[in-house]
Amino acid sequence: MIITDQVNDTWLNGYQYEANLPQQSSVVIIGGGIVGISAAYYLSKQGIDVCLCEKGYISGEQSSRNWGWVRVQGRDEREIPMMLKSLDIWRNLSKELGEDVGYREEGCLYTAYSHKEITAFDSWLKLAKTYDIHTKLIGKKELYEQAGNGAKNWLGGIITHTDGRAEPQHASLAIARGAIKQGAVIKTNCAVRGIEKSGGKISAVITEDGIIKTPVVLCAAGAWSSLFCQSIGVNLPQLKVRSTVVRTSAIDTPIKGNIFDKNIGIRKRVDGGYTVAHGSVLDHSITPNTFRYAPKYLRALWKEFNALRLSIGQEFFDELKMPKKWKMDEITPFENCRVLNPKPNNSIINEISNKLGDVFPELQNVEIIESWAGMVETTPDVVPIICELEQIPGFYVGTGFSGHGFGIGPAAGQTIASLIQNSNEINLDAFKLKRFFDGSPIRPDSTI
Numbered sequence: 001m002i003i004t005d006q007v008n009d010t011w012l013n014g015y016q017y018e019a020n021l022p023q024q025s026s027v028v029i030i031g032g033g034i035v036g037i038s039a040a041y042y043l044s045k046q047g048i049d050v051c052l053c054e055k056g057y058i059s060g061e062q063s064s065r066n067w068g069w070v071r072v073q074g075r076d077e078r079e080i081p082m083m084l085k086s087l088d089i090w091r092n093l094s095k096e097l098g099e100d101v102g103y104r105e106e107g108c109l110y111t112a113y114s115h116k117e118i119t120a121f122d123s124w125l126k127l128a129k130t131y132d133i134h135t136k137l138i139g140k141k142e143l144y145e146q147a148g149n150g151a152k153n154w155l156g157g158i159i160t161h162t163d164g165r166a167e168p169q170h171a172s173l174a175i176a177r178g179a180i181k182q183g184a185v186i187k188t189n190c191a192v193r194g195i196e197k198s199g200g201k202i203s204a205v206i207t208e209d210g211i212i213k214t215p216v217v218l219c220a221a222g223a224w225s226s227l228f229c230q231s232i233g234v235n236l237p238q239l240k241v242r243s244t245v246v247r248t249s250a251i252d253t254p255i256k257g258n259i260f261d262k263n264i265g266i267r268k269r270v271d272g273g274y275t276v277a278h279g280s281v282l283d284h285s286i287t288p289n290t291f292r293y294a295p296k297y298l299r300a301l302w303k304e305f306n307a308l309r310l311s312i313g314q315e316f317f318d319e320l321k322m323p324k325k326w327k328m329d330e331i332t333p334f335e336n337c338r339v340l341n342p343k344p345n346n347s348i349i350n351e352i353s354n355k356l357g358d359v360f361p362e363l364q365n366v367e368i369i370e371s372w373a374g375m376v377e378t379t380p381d382v383v384p385i386i387c388e389l390e391q392i393p394g395f396y397v398g399t400g401f402s403g404h405g406f407g408i409g410p411a412a413g414q415t416i417a418s419l420i421q422n423s424n425e426i427n428l429d430a431f432k433l434k435r436f437f438d439g440s441p442i443r444p445d446s447t448i
């Protein structure tokens with residue numbers, strides 16, 4: 001494996017939108033990742049005036065750094081109805097927006113080396129059947145068709161041909177342009193510092209560029225949602241894991257779609273290369289929040305114990321020093337970190353480059369031309385939080401999407417837009433924040 005360049009240059013020219021902040025808006029959205037942007041798109045499409053404030057640039061954090069998998073396969077049952085809706089949206093999104101978001105439906109394959117691993121697919125196969133999702137168990141012939149000579153490694157696998165892939169570096173930007181066309185105001189380099197209440201309800205947001213009067217706020221702040229909520233007196237459990245990713249140069253091979261092998265996760269890109277990551281590492285740097293939230297995460301951590309790689313370093317002290325409350329005329333942690341851009345983990349890059357050719361022989365000599373990392377934020381049951389907070393009417397949260405929020409993002413945005421307008425059709429009981437505090441069992445049924 002040749003590693004020619006490890007600098008993540010994809011993000012050097014961030015996507016900025018200058019706009020005059022409105023004095024008032026029907027809805028203000030905090031965060032320009034795929035969830036906030038999709039909510040802005042659907043709200044503005046329905047004629048609601050909406051202003052989205054992003055502290056850095058559009059899709060600078062998780063939403064452009066992810067693997068680009070758009071899959072229902074292997075999801076927690078609670079996410080399935082929304083994800084099926086999202087697949088419908090992705091299928092028409094390029095046409096609807098008038099630009100290519102890179103969506104291609106080439107299937108999602110999980111591989112198995114042993115009979116034990118094949119048996120472990122049973123519970124998903126049963127669940128898929130109840131939702132009429134056509135996941136099937138496959139043998140060598142179809143493994144070769146989907147994954148080339150990597151098939152020699154595996155005993156079998158499951159595939160959902162109706163799952164797809166899309167381009168994270170294009171998709172959210174295309175949706176943002178769609179929202180602007182519908183009249184949404186999107187402002188980058190504009191951190192939201194806090195909220196104002198009147199009679200217990202939301203009355204305004206305070207940004208670094210001024211105040212916007214509004215009765216409705218959506219916090220879609222990704223990895224920053226817990227800190228923002230803490231600053232307004234709301235406890236939202238959230239922890240982060242770093243995921244290191246590389247991409248290869250373009251290469252012609254029969255390897256299609258998304259393939260998850262326990263050593264390597266891979267996705268074909270529209271530029272002809274592959275986005276590649278380690279199949280099973282949870283790279284968590286211990287911080288004060290690890291201790292604060294550990295009791296709620298015990299089951300999730302136990303489930304992924306073998307993948308867990310814990311370390312302790314500068315991030316512990318950075319988080320310790322970070323203010324948790326601030327005055328509205330002070331610079332906040334959001335302005336001090338415009339874009340969360342963690343360093344890729346070099347030992348994981350080396351593991352990827354050592355294993356890639358063994359798992360996918362056609363990629364033995366491909367060049368790795370870029371690497372980057374992203375912080376995946378997750379809730380204790382690995383299912384997102386989508387709700388209006390009972391304690392602050394008008395304050396909505398859409399966050400905690402774990403390593404699966406890109407695929408579900410468009411439908412999550414659409415669902416939140418409907419929730420705000422009281423016209424939502426998907427049952428959101430399982431997504432309420434209060435489930436972590438009312439004694440409900442915390443059930444992580446899928447992985448981070």
Ligand SMILES: Cc1cc2nc3c(=O)[nH]c(=O)nc-3n(C[C@H](O)[C@H](O)[C@H](O)COP(=O)(O)OP(=O)(O)OC[C@H]3O[C@@H](n4cnc5c(N)ncnc54)[C@H](O)[C@@H]3O)c2cc1C
Nearest residue numbers: 031033034035055063066067069192222374404405406407
């Ligand atoms: C490496 C990696 C691989 C992944 N792979 C996949 C995958 O293959 N498929 C999949 O479905 N999902 C995947 N995910 C998960 C997916 O990327 C996320 O779940 C999804 O992008 C979350 O979107 P979001 O809009 O909630 O958050 P983000 O994209 O993180 O956006 C939140 C935004 O809020 C902004 N913000 C925060 N605080 C403030 C503030 N106070 N004021 C203004 N702005 C603020 C931030 O700057 C940020 O831009 C992966 C994630 C990572 C990191």
